[in-house]
Amino acid sequence: MNLSDQLSLTAKDNLSKTAYVFNGEETNYQTLEGSVTKFASSLQELGYQKGDHIALVVGNTPHFIIGLYGALRLGLTVIPVNPIYTADEIGYIINNGDVKGIITLDVLMEKFEQMDSMLSNVQHYIVGETKPDYDVNQSSLSEKAYSFTKLVHAGSLELDRPTLNDDDTAVILYTSGTTGKPKGAMLTHKNIYSNAKDVGEYLKIGAEDRVIAALPMFHVFCLTVALNAPLLSGATVLIVPKFSPEAVFQITKQFNASVFAGVPTMYNYLLQYPNEDEKDFSSIRLCISGGASMPVALLEKFEQHFDVRVSEGYGLSEASPVTCFNPLDRPRKAGSIGTDILNVENKVVNENGNELPRGDVGELAVRGPNVMKGYYKLPEETNASIKDGWLYTGDMAYQDEEGYFFIVDRKKDLILVGGYNVYPREVEEVLYSHDKISEVAVIGVPDPDLGEAVIAFVVATDSSVIEEELYKLAQDKLAKYKVPKEIRFLDELPKNTTGKILRRSLKEQLAPNQ
Template structure:
């Protein structure tokens, strides 16, 4: 089974049910299925065949949903790319990913004009109309230009799809490239389908659910949890072009949303708008957090303010992405990423790959049908990440005696102060517990005496709070070597498009 076939099954079961809502307009499952078939048929007529690579560079919209499922229906390999990337960043991925067609927004065409000469293998640029009234004739790409809308209109509903095998490559997800060049995680149809199904089952996402998709769809968190999982069981996806706290509250209220998925930064923004909007979340039964560690103080405050359960989970692109979630049928543990979801194994090991004792810190490794096939054209990196069927995540974690896992920190982010290990998250949790700290991030900086020292960046809501205040606060809860020696205040912390704090940028800033 695969996502494409599952969509066909769902469309037959719930033909008139809303598959998604975009800008307050509903599209039924049968309408979505028809568009997917038509797009796949026209792509085939243009010469594309099973195994060819196509880039999908669009924001949250019906274009993205139809483009993704239409390409998968034909057996194409989809490479989602952040539309905010620079031309330079896109060029690397398009060349490394052997892309033959690009599905993108018309407002991005100028960006591709600048790099088209470097991409001779790209046969078509399929343009999604934004309403900007652009003149295609002005583009020297016009010979390769196709209209997405026209392709769908001209396609055949009678399209006969090729047979897709479980192990056929479906998506290549390029990592954010925090070190070196981005790596393309190869995910098969089995990887994607199994994780969407297991997440839907674990979180009881069903046909009655209306899931807000505010996270960017090019990111695997949104792709699996807020798009593929609800479509698996006949749920409705409430598509937001971009995150806005007020728009989240409006959609939740007017469209009676039941599930919201976001990163901690989003929950922070929502919490600060709670006074005027608390009742708008009355139909929400579950909030899901991932993408970065959720500070315990934020989790507790959010649940108290909105009277809704917030379940934190864990995943990574290489695992399609989810491996753990806090279960809904037994107590949730604040600060934990939960237990292994069905069909996925997690364990904590030492540097030799041996499982450590309960409560001890080691590297989290993962095994299951969701684990990637490897990195595209990077055999050496693949050998480092995949060993004897296990994916080595690079995250430091511990497991308690009830099977709940706790992420301590990224392996590479660990700070060593005079021989002692300091995990930034532990210090950040203390800072978040301060009533005036709204955001915090901790990095290691060179120190001639101890090798490294702990430095923190913080955002506060009271200008009278001083560095000395926060250091004294930390001293009351942390051993001396873990206490930040420097705290710098910022108006906001740098983040990527999914809201994850860019610790690398802060580390570079600290040593300038």
């Protein structure tokens, strides 16, 4: 089974049920299924065939859903790309990914007009219209440009579907390049289908659910948890074009949303939203957090304020992405990423790959049908990441006696102070416990005496907070070598489009002063 075929089966049983809502308009499963098939047939008419690569450079719109499922139905490999990337960032992915066609939006065409000459393999631009007066024929790329809407309307419902094999590459996700250029994780049809199915079952997502898609759809967290899993279950996806607390609360109230998935930054914004009259999550049965570790203080404040459970999970692009979630049939553990989801195994290992006893910190390794088949055109990096069928995540973790996993920190973020290990998250949790601190990020910087020093960046909700308070808090709760050497106040922390804090940017801020 694969996503495309499962959508057809789901649609057959739920023809008149709403598949997604966008800008207040509801689209049922019958219409979605027809649009997917017709779009696939139009791609076929343009000369696309199984194995070709096509990029999805769109935001949270129906174009993403139809484009994704239509391309998969034809056996194409889909490469989702962040639409706000720079020309250089997009150009690298398009060229490295051997992309033949690009599905994008009219508002992004100016960018592609300027960079088309560097995209030698691209033969077509399929343009989704967001403005009523947009005409692809007016583009300087008119010879390559096609209207997304016209392709859907002109397509046929009679499509000779190719055979999709489990091991065929369905999606290539380019991981954010924290070091060097981004790498393309090749996810097969089996990878993405199994994870969507297992996540849906684990979280008990059913046809009655209305799942908010406020995370970026190009990101694997939203792709699996808030898009594929709901659509396979016959649920309704509530599309939020761009995250804001106001938009989330509004769509929750209007459509009685039942599931919200977000990163910790989103939960912080929702909690801090000033208009108390609009802060209503009473219809939400489950909140899902991932993408980064959620500070325990934030989790507990959010649950108390909204009277809703927040279940934290864990995943990475190379695992489609989910490997762990806090179980729903028992109390969740604050600070834990939970236990193995269905059909996936996690273990903590030492440098030699040997499993460690419960409670010991080591690298988290993952095995299951969701693990990628490798990095695109990078066999050496693939072999370094996947050993004996286990994916080495680069995250440091431990497992408690009850089988719950806890992420300590990224392996590369570990700070060595005088030979002692300092995990940034431990320091962040302490500073975060101050009731007037809304965000914290801790990094290590070179130190001539101790090797590295701990530096903390904090965002306060009240300007009355002074450094001495935070130093005293850290000194009371942390060993001396873990106490920050310096604490800096910022108006906000630098983040990427998914809300993940960019530690590299913080280090760059310090570079001139080191």
